[in-house]
Amino acid sequence: MTTFVFRNQTIEAFLGYKDMTYSGYDDISQVPSDVDRYIWFYQVPVNADSAQLADEISSYRDKLDMVLAGAGGLKPFIILSLVNLFPLRLTGNESAVEEAIASFNSHAVALSRQHANVKWVDFDEFTSRYSSDLLVNWKYYFMSQTLLNPKLAHDFQAWWQQVEAGLRLQRKKCLVLDLDNTLWGGVLGEDGIDGIQLGGEYPGKAYTYWQRSLLQLARNGVILAVCSKNNEQDVQDVWLNNPHMVLKGEHFSAKRINWQDKATNIADLASELNIGMDSMVFLDDNPAERELIRQFLPLVEVPDFPEKPYQLMAFYRQLVEKYFRVYAVTDEDRAKTEQYRANAMRNAEQSRFADMESYLYSLDIAIDVIQADEHNLPRIAQMTQKTNQFNLTTRRYTIDDVSQHLDMGWRVYCMSVSDRFGDSGITGTVFLEPVDDVTVNIDTLLLSCRILGKGIEEAFIKTVFNLLRLDGYRAVRADYLPTPKNGQTADFYDRMGMTLEVAGEDGSKHYTMALDGVFEIKNCYNIRVL
Amino acid sequence: MRETFEMETVSTDVSQKNCERWDSLHHLTLVSELEEAFDIDLEPEEIAEMTDFSKVIAMLQSKL
Numbered sequence: 001m002t003t004f005v006f007r008n009q010t011i012e013a014f015l016g017y018k019d020m021t022y023s024g025y026d027d028i029s030q031v032p033s034d035v036d037r038y039i040w041f042y043q044v045p046v047n048a049d050s051a052q053l054a055d056e057i058s059s060y061r062d063k064l065d066m067v068l069a070g071a072g073g074l075k076p077f078i079i080l081s082l083v084n085l086f087p088l089r090l091t092g093n094e095s096a097v098e099e100a101i102a103s104f105n106s107h108a109v110a111l112s113r114q115h116a117n118v119k120w121v122d123f124d125e126f127t128s129r130y131s132s133d134l135l136v137n138w139k140y141y142f143m144s145q146t147l148l149n150p151k152l153a154h155d156f157q158a159w160w161q162q163v164e165a166g167l168r169l170q171r172k173k174c175l176v177l178d179l180d181n182t183l184w185g186g187v188l189g190e191d192g193i194d195g196i197q198l199g200g201e202y203p204g205k206a207y208t209y210w211q212r213s214l215l216q217l218a219r220n221g222v223i224l225a226v227c228s229k230n231n232e233q234d235v236q237d238v239w240l241n242n243p244h245m246v247l248k249g250e251h252f253s254a255k256r257i258n259w260q261d262k263a264t265n266i267a268d269l270a271s272e273l274n275i276g277m278d279s280m281v282f283l284d285d286n287p288a289e290r291e292l293i294r295q296f297l298p299l300v301e302v303p304d305f306p307e308k309p310y311q312l313m314a315f316y317r318q319l320v321e322k323y324f325r326v327y328a329v330t331d332e333d334r335a336k337t338e339q340y341r342a343n344a345m346r347n348a349e350q351s352r353f354a355d356m357e358s359y360l361y362s363l364d365i366a367i368d369v370i371q372a373d374e375h376n377l378p379r380i381a382q383m384t385q386k387t388n389q390f391n392l393t394t395r396r397y398t399i400d401d402v403s404q405h406l407d408m409g410w411r412v413y414c415m416s417v418s419d420r421f422g423d424s425g426i427t428g429t430v431f432l433e434p435v436d437d438v439t440v441n442i443d444t445l446l447l448s449c450r451i452l453g454k455g456i457e458e459a460f461i462k463t464v465f466n467l468l469r470l471d472g473y474r475a476v477r478a479d480y481l482p483t484p485k486n487g488q489t490a491d492f493y494d495r496m497g498m499t500l501e502v503a504g505e506d507g508s509k510h511y512t513m514a515l516d517g518v519f520e521i522k523n524c525y526n527i528r529v530l
Numbered sequence: 531m532r533e534t535f536e537m538e539t540v541s542t543d544v545s546q547k548n549c550e551r552w553d554s555l556h557h558l559t560l561v562s563e564l565e566e567a568f569d570i571d572l573e574p575e576e577i578a579e580m581t582d583f584s585k586v587i588a589m590l591q592s593k594l
Contacts, residue, residue, distance in 0.1 A: 013559050140558060143574055150562040 010146040031070035054096035166325040173279040179228035199244025206309035211246035253340035263296035372412035462519035482507035545582030
C-alpha cells in the first residue's frame with residue numbers, strides 16, 4: 001500500500017520510508033492520485049510571535065479542506081491532530097495559538113464524522129506520555145527541521161502500529177472477566193458482600209474506577225462476560241446488594257459462574273455468544289488460570305493482570321489501545337451489548353413454544369431490505385470484514401471497494417432486522433454482480449450471527465430473488481467457498497433449491513438456478529423493500 | 531549503520547559520497563541512534579564532520 005504524506009516538518013524518521021511519499025514542507029500544490037491513501041501530519045511551527053503563529057495555524061484548516069477535496073472521497077485519508085510540542089506564552093492569559101489548534105482539531109474531527117474515508121488520529125495520545133523536554137530536541141530541529149525528538153522514533157513506530165491495527169478494524173469483540181481480585185478486591189466467598197474491596201478509600205476506589213471504565217467498553221460495543229469460580233447465588237447477592245457495584249448482572253451478556261474449569265467455560269461462552277475464540281480477551285488475577293487458558297485455548301488473548309490495584313487504570317488504557325480500539329464506532333456497535341442480551345431472552349422464549357413456526361410468529365420479525373447508500377456503506381463494509389460464520393464466500397471489502405463495485409453496476413442490498421425484543425440493526429448484506437443482461441452472480445452473501453436461527457437468511461435471499469426476477473433477470477449463479485468457520489453455510493444453496501454444478505476438491509461449490517417463478521416466503525416475516 | 535541504511539553489510543570504506551542512502555536525513559537518524567547506543571551527546575559541528583566510516587569511528591573513540 002502506498003501512502004502520500006502532507007507535512008510541514010521532517011517526519012521521515014517517524015513514519016519511515018517504505019511505500020511513503022512526502023510532500024514538500026507545507027506544500028499542498030500536488031495531490032497525487034496514484035497512491036492508495038493519504039496522511040496529514042502537520043506539526044505546530046516554531047514562532048515566538050504568537051499572533052502570527054495563530055494565523056498560520058488557522059490557514060491549515062483551509063489547506064486541509066483543499067487537499068481533501070483534491071483527494072476525492074474514496075481513498076483512506078488519515079488526519080493526525082495538531083499538538084503544541086513547545087508552548088510559548090509571554091503573558092499568562094494569551095490563548096490565540098491554543099484556540100487555533102483546538103479549532104483545527106475540532107474541524108478535523110467533524111470531517112471524520114462527515115466523510116466515511118476520513119479517520120482522525122489523536123497525536124496527543126502519543127505525545128502526552130513524554131515531558132516537553134523529551135519531546136523536543138532543538139539540536140535536531142535546527143539541523144533538520146524536525147521538532148519532534150528523533151530519539152522517540154522507535155516508540156512512535158510502536159504506537160503507529162497500534163494505530164494502524166485499529167484502522168484495519170482488528171478489534172476484539174468480547175472481554176471475559178474473572179470476579180474475585182479482578183473486578184473487586186478480596187474473595188467474595190470469604191469476605192462477604194460488604195467485605196470485598198470496592199468503593200470508599202483505596203484500594204476499593206481503584207476497583208470503582210476500573211469498573212466504571214469497563215462499563216464504557218460495554219457502552220461502546222464490547223461484549224462483557226463473566227467467568228468465575230464462585231457460588232452463583234453469592235454473586236447475584238453482591239450485584240443486588242452491594243451499593244458500590246458499578247458493573248452488575250445486566251451489563252454482562254453471558255456468565256459462567258461455577259466450579260468447572262475455565263477453559264471449558266470460555267469455550268461454552270464463545271458458542272453461547274456465537275463468536276470466535278480469536279475475538280475474546282480473558283482477564284484473571286490468577287496466573288495459573290491464565291496459563292491454563294493460554295495452553296488450552298491459544299486463540300484467546302490472555303494479558304498479564306496488574307499486581308496492584310493502583311495499576312488498573314494504566315492497564316485499562318493498554319487494554320483499549322491493544323484490543324478494543326476502533327476509529328469509527330457505529331451505532332450498531334453501541335447497541336451490541338443490548339442485542340446480545342435480547343438474544344439470550346429470545347432463546348429463553350424459544351423453549352416455551354412447541355414448534356418453530358409459532359415461535360417465529362410470536363416474535364413479530366420485521367425485515368427491511370435496503371439498497372446500499374452512503375449511510376449504510378460503512379456498516380456494509382464492516383460486516384464483510386467481521387462476519388465469519390454465516391458468510392458464503394468470506395470476501396473482505398473496504399468502503400472504497402464497495403463503492404467501486406456500485407460504480408461498476410453491481411447491486412448491493414443490506415437488511416435491517418427487528419423483532420419485539422429489540423432492533424438488531426443492519427445485520428446482513430448481499431452483493432450481486434451482473435454477468436450479462438439476464439444473469440447475476442452472488443459475489444457475497446452474509447448475515448451477522450446474532451440473527452441466525454430464525455430463518456431470516458432464507459427470507460432475505462428469496463426476497464432478493466423475487467426482486468431480481470421482477471427486474472428481468474432469469475438466472476442466478478452462486479459460490480460457496482469453505483473456511484474454518486463457515487461450515488454451517490456449506491449446504492445453504494442446496495436448501496434454497498439451487499443446482500450444484502461444480503464441486504471443487506477444496507470443498508468449494510458452484511451453483512446455478514433459473515429464476516422462473518415466485519419464491520414463496522413464510523408469512524411470519526413482515527418484509528419491506530425500501 | 532546496517533539498520534539505518536537497510537544494508538546487508540557495511541564496508542569500512544562507506545562514506546556519504548559513495549552511499550546513496552547516506553543522505554542528510556539518514557545521517558540524522560544514524561547520529562540519533564549512535565547517541566542513544568553509546569549514551570553520548572554530539573555537537574552539530576561534530577555531526578557535520580562524520581562524513582565517512584573512519585571519521586564516525588574516530589568521533590566515537592574520542593567520546594568514549
